Amino acid sequence: MSFQSAAKVTLKDAQLRRNIGKATTLIREKRLRAVAEVPDWEPLRDAGEAIKAHTMATLPEQLEKLEAAVTAAGGVVHWARDGAEANAIVASIAKRVGTDEVIKVKSLATDEIEMNEALEAEGIHALETDLAELIVQLNPEDKQSHILVPAIHRNRAEIRTLFEQTIAQGQSLGNEASAIAEAARLHLRNKFLTVPMAVSGANFGIAETGTIGVVESEGNGRMCLTMPRVLVTLMGIEKVLPAWQDLEVFLQLLPRSSTAERMNPYTSLWTGVRPGDGPQEFHLILLDGGRTNVLADEVGRAALHCIRCSACLNVCPVYERVGGQAYESVYPGPIGAILTPQLNGLGSAPSLPWASSLCGACYEVCPVKIDIPSILIHLRGRVVREEKSRLTPEALAMKGMAAAFSTRRRYEAAQRLAKLGRGPIVKAALPGWTAMRDLPEPPKETFRDWWKREHGEG
Amino acid sequence: MSTAKADILARVRGALGPSPVVPEIPRTYRLAGTLVRDAAVVDLFCETVSEYKATVHRVAESALPDKVRAILGEGLRVGVPAGFRDLGLPVIEDRGLSVAELDELDAVVTGSALAIADTGTIVLVSGENSGRRALTLVPDHHVCLVAASSVVPSVPDAIAALGPDAPITLVSGPSATSDIELDRVEGVHGPRRLDVVVFG
Numbered sequence: 001m002s003f004q005s006a007a008k009v010t011l012k013d014a015q016l017r018r019n020i021g022k023a024t025t026l027i028r029e030k031r032l033r034a035v036a037e038v039p040d041w042e043p044l045r046d047a048g049e050a051i052k053a054h055t056m057a058t059l060p061e062q063l064e065k066l067e068a069a070v071t072a073a074g075g076v077v078h079w080a081r082d083g084a085e086a087n088a089i090v091a092s093i094a095k096r097v098g099t100d101e102v103i104k105v106k107s108l109a110t111d112e113i114e115m116n117e118a119l120e121a122e123g124i125h126a127l128e129t130d131l132a133e134l135i136v137q138l139n140p141e142d143k144q145s146h147i148l149v150p151a152i153h154r155n156r157a158e159i160r161t162l163f164e165q166t167i168a169q170g171q172s173l174g175n176e177a178s179a180i181a182e183a184a185r186l187h188l189r190n191k192f193l194t195v196p197m198a199v200s201g202a203n204f205g206i207a208e209t210g211t212i213g214v215v216e217s218e219g220n221g222r223m224c225l226t227m228p229r230v231l232v233t234l235m236g237i238e239k240v241l242p243a244w245q246d247l248e249v250f251l252q253l254l255p256r257s258s259t260a261e262r263m264n265p266y267t268s269l270w271t272g273v274r275p276g277d278g279p280q281e282f283h284l285i286l287l288d289g290g291r292t293n294v295l296a297d298e299v300g301r302a303a304l305h306c307i308r309c310s311a312c313l314n315v316c317p318v319y320e321r322v323g324g325q326a327y328e329s330v331y332p333g334p335i336g337a338i339l340t341p342q343l344n345g346l347g348s349a350p351s352l353p354w355a356s357s358l359c360g361a362c363y364e365v366c367p368v369k370i371d372i373p374s375i376l377i378h379l380r381g382r383v384v385r386e387e388k389s390r391l392t393p394e395a396l397a398m399k400g401m402a403a404a405f406s407t408r409r410r411y412e413a414a415q416r417l418a419k420l421g422r423g424p425i426v427k428a429a430l431p432g433w434t435a436m437r438d439l440p441e442p443p444k445e446t447f448r449d450w451w452k453r454e455h456g457e458g
Numbered sequence: 459m460s461t462a463k464a465d466i467l468a469r470v471r472g473a474l475g476p477s478p479v480v481p482e483i484p485r486t487y488r489l490a491g492t493l494v495r496d497a498a499v500v501d502l503f504c505e506t507v508s509e510y511k512a513t514v515h516r517v518a519e520s521a522l523p524d525k526v527r528a529i530l531g532e533g534l535r536v537g538v539p540a541g542f543r544d545l546g547l548p549v550i551e552d553r554g555l556s557v558a559e560l561d562e563l564d565a566v567v568t569g570s571a572l573a574i575a576d577t578g579t580i581v582l583v584s585g586e587n588s589g590r591r592a593l594t595l596v597p598d599h600h601v602c603l604v605a606a607s608s609v610v611p612s613v614p615d616a617i618a619a620l621g622p623d624a625p626i627t628l629v630s631g632p633s634a635t636s637d638i639e640l641d642r643v644e645g646v647h648g649p650r651r652l653d654v655v656v657f658g
Binding site: 019022023024026027039040043044046047050051053054056057058059060063064067073078079080081085129130131132135148149151152155156159177178180181182184185188189192193194206209210211217218219220222223225226227237244245247248249251252255259261262263264265266267268269270271274276277278286288292293295296301 | 460462463465466467469470471472473474478479480481482483484485486487488490506510554557558561574576577578579584590591592595596613614616617618621622623624625626627628629630631632633634635636637638639640641642643644645646647648649
């Protein structure tokens with residue numbers, strides 16, 4: 001389904017619009033306050049942007065350094081060209097460990113490659129431990145709608161009802177959000193303490209030291225990263241950072257941009273394996289999964305700089321109204337509109353670059369200054385050039401225009417023709433064009449005709 | 459070299475072309491050492507950490523045991539890292555406690571490596587002062603001791619003072635979630651109660 005068609009469906013859901021509107025309004029105001037108290041916010045953004053661009057330009061070197069450092073610290077590094085390879089690596093580790101269940105920290109990379117479904121097909125249940133992921137997973141008909149808060153389309157009362165029907169059957173949770181959090185705590189506690197293997201994503205991987213970082217709030221991340229015997233981390237190749245010092249930039253940019261806090265409750269940083277503390281077996285899977293295709297586009301590659309803060313979703317007037325599900329993509333909102341078509345191929349999501357009013361709010365809040373509007377326009381051009389048939393009425397019309405403008409004689413002839421028949425011809429050939437646009441009536445006399453009449457041939 | 463690795467690196471090199479432009483990184487933000495480290499920094503830390511709904515206590519070092527006893531009361535099973543400073547109360551030292559034994563602790567008292575005033579963050583570095591990671595994670599109540607002299611002004615100050623040798627946990631308030639209507643709610647999987655005792 002195109003974005004425009006999917007949006008028509010979600011726009012009719014008044015509850016969804018209210019829930020998302022309420023949450024994004026709150027977070028927008030909080031983000032402004034969190035950013036305003038940092039006097040060097042703009043220099044931090046400049047550094048963040050440059051670190052990412054620097055990393056991309058030196059990516060082979062950074063990845064090889066990361067692999068060497070992780071290996072030296074007792075970890076095992078795997079490389080996966082695509083999701084199927086990554087999923088097969090995780091499944092084979094789980095089978096060797098002998099577990100039919102793994103606990104998971106929220107990870108967009110694993111969502112991208114549909115790891116839960118792939119593991120399920122191998123008889124391994126992947127249990128989501130992030131509260132919002134759990135909310136989505138408990139309702140088989142639900143889907144994620146936000147990068148940071150996948151259940152943002154659900155309000156407190158809906159979550160309470162869902163929990164009372166699933167993990168807290170027979171209980172009355174009341175209206176306090178803390179009771180909902182408590183139900184999740186009780187439900188997952190025993191799993192954290194007994195399941196032998198966890199799967200995580202990564203916010204950063206430091207090439208210089210081999211250190212991996214996960215930023216989170218609830219402590220489910222700490223549980224997964226600390227308690228099981230075996231830890232597998234899936235990391236997109238673009239998440240590498242060159243130096244330890246780079247952490248000081250991103251640990252300031254990310255929390256204030258995402259949950260609008262000075263700092264998120266928990267950040268875990270670990271390097272390989274530490275005897276007597278945490279998992280004694282650590283695997284890092286470096287995933288391409290379309291990222292090298294994004295890198296090949298000199299304009300579009302900046303989409304790989306994204307640190308998944310979701311600030312662009314929260315300020316986007318289109319996202320706020322249609323919700324995340326209309327994007328039919330793991331990455332919704334402005335960043336999804338530029339990332340998904342590039343990661344999965346333009347043909348997979350050709351309408352997403354149009355899921356924007358180009359107002360530019362996303363660029364203003366982006367902590368690494370990704371120029372999303374310019375990339376959207378660039379991708380629109382690519383979709384028209386590469387994906388649409390040369391025989392569509394729109395493409396033919398554009399070709400005709402190019403011919404008409406090529407000589408003065410043709411241009412004048414075309415103007416005369418237009419005066420006679422533009423309305424009916426355009427309406428018949430491009431019915432979609434006039435569905436939401438008024439077609440101006442051609443003037444009775446062109447400027448050229450008027451000039452000739454007043455001044456004679458010139 | 460695995461085939462997948464060779465393929466991915468070849469694709470990356472192909473995508474970048476023969477001579478990619480490598481931009482310089484402007485570090486004009488406030489670097490480590492930019493901000494003054496005075497008493498006001500400790501005050502700021504106490505303020506920012508209390509805004510996360512952690513309870514902050516400020517005492518002289520000599521009053522530390524009394525304060526910890528006052529926070530914990532009597533009759534609790536209190537864990538500490540092996541060889542931890544004497545708190546004048548019965549404790550269970552973590553000399554390889556099992557998961558079940560950790561789960562039976564009512565509270566844990568540990569030190570910390572340093573703290574960040576700007577963000578109200580405590581930095582735990584796996585080792586004899588902060589304990590191993592599971593010790594400050596499984597019990598529901600964490601009493602964390604922070605030496606006033608270890609409070610640094612900013613995140614860059616902290617990163618400059620840390621390194622990759624041991625696992626690090628940055629803690630900013632008790633366990634919380636923003637998953638319900640994007641509002642912060644305290645108390646999910648990590649310790650739901652955090653007492654921060656700033657001493658010295």
